[in-house]
Amino acid sequence: MNIVFFAHPTFLNQQSMQRFARMLTEGMKQRGHTVELWSPQARVLQLPALPVMRKWLAYIDQYIVFPREVRARLKNCSPDTLFVLTDNALGPYLPIVANRPHVIHCHDFLAQRSALGEIPENPTSWTGRNYQAYIRRGYSMGKRFIPISQKTKDDLSRMLSAPPLTSEVVYNGLNQPFTPSDPGAARTLLSEKFGIDLSAGYLLHVGGNIWYKNRLGVLEIYDAWRSTAQQNLPLLMIGEAPDAPLLTKQAASAFKTNIHFLSRVDDEYVRLAYVGASVFLFPSLAEGFGWPIAEAMASGCPVITTNEAPMTEVAGKAGFLIPRRPNNPASVNDWANEAARVVETILDLSPEEHKTVVALGLKNSERFNPEKALDHFEQLYQKIAEEDGLNTA
Incomplete structure (x- = not known):
């Protein structure tokens, strides 16, 4: 042909x-x-x-x-x-x-x-x-x-x-070989590469600054979670260099020293970041598909994403779903607090429960061969x- x-x-x-x-x-x-x-x-x-x-x-x-x-x-x-x-x-x-x-x-x-x-x-x-x-x-x-x-x-x-x-x-x-491996080893390599202590784990987001990726929402969730959490895991934001609104939001955060923007990251280290992450945050407002959901699951990482299509199509029954970020500013805090509780739920999973979540994600990611x-x-x-x-x- x-x-x-x-x-x-x-x-x-x-x-x-x-x-x-x-x-x-x-x-x-x-x-x-x-x-x-x-x-x-x-x-x-x-x-x-x-x-x-x-x-x-x-x-x-x-x-x-x-x-x-x-x-x-x-x-x-x-x-x-x-x-x-x-x-x-x-x-x-x-x-x-x-x-x-x-x-x-x-x-x-x-x-x-x-x-x-x-x-x-x-x-x-x-x-x-x-x-x-x-x-x-x-x-x-x-x-x-x-x-x-x-x-x-x-x-x-x-x-x-x-x-x-x-x-x-x-x-x-999937256009790269995303596979699970030892999270501890991945965290060690990433800590050495970026000069950040990631040994206890971290929250991760991968995406650009385009409006629907909702990177501001990621920071809002992180702030809400850190405000009540006993852990102080850092947040890695891999993708484009932050724009002015993101930098302003970071500067206003009480946890700004734990928010790390990483741009121009080689694919090898993006794959490692998925493997080592404790939770992957993907609260998109909209998508054509939402590839990072499948990439994270294929790497053995639990995923939180938006309870709307097509994110639900990609996540299947393996993701943790949260509502779409509201357009009304008065409702954003409630939304971020609800998402923060989901973060805490994942971090509180027992080893057996975590193993089950990872297995569901791996099985789901097989659809994207x-x-x-x-x-x-x-x-x-x-x-x-x-x-x-x-x-x-």
Whole structure:
């Protein structure tokens, strides 16, 4: 089968999307298919310009230069080619291949829902609303979709004016080898690496500063827990360097010396951090999926996450669930205190109870096997290609 994958440009530094595109291209090559990866290149963006102009130069490369290049490539492209958009945010490219066999991977519709005013925590500007409308007009021409979760599938159905020919949920596979090992040994290595005493354990969060990750909520839970707890375990926040609101929140905390922001952490130490953590906190406001939940469980770490889809889809029956952080500031303290009690519940587990929780998480994480995911993608690609009359031999 001939497959062309459309991917986000590397100059946007969207690491998760780049890893997903690589997983697909390498996985399909290993399965014997002829594969090409098409993505915008930094052409206009290479020109000297003020920093404020770089976003607009990037748009020119993505939405003017690249579509012209695609149309030129199509002249030499085999008619027996399946075109795969690796993300629904690549919707503006779909009209170019809408009349040819295609499928669109859908990760989340959070930006789309924000533009429609559905998410009060993330108001969208006039330009942002029009940009999201532009994306939606593109992918709405699609006929075949592969959502990453049932939640994403439900959102997709609301975004489309008519049911698509294909909309089948496929959970991705974990893109690294997350496995449990000795927590004590992991804590020793991490203590030496970062110069923090982690020997007694620690609370962990992994994520960026984007609004829905709710990193402020993580600090609120930690403060609430430390205010009543007998233990003084530190909090590790692995991900992007903290933004101004996070730094302000940390500075105001009575436990600020125990809150540690770690950025540019190598994958090896992220995996160790999962293994050594006493509790993994993931109180997201929304997600397309929520990979850190599965990563932590696969590493043998108990997980606290939000009692809403798709976090509940990923956690299954193995996670400890808390309500979504309220948008009303007057209710936040009660929410943080409730979550803090769940933290304490996990830390108070007996060795046998802890063993049971870890076993449930490991069993749940087996659903996210990367080879099984790639096999499922391949089966869907083959089915779509055959239904659309392609020669897949």
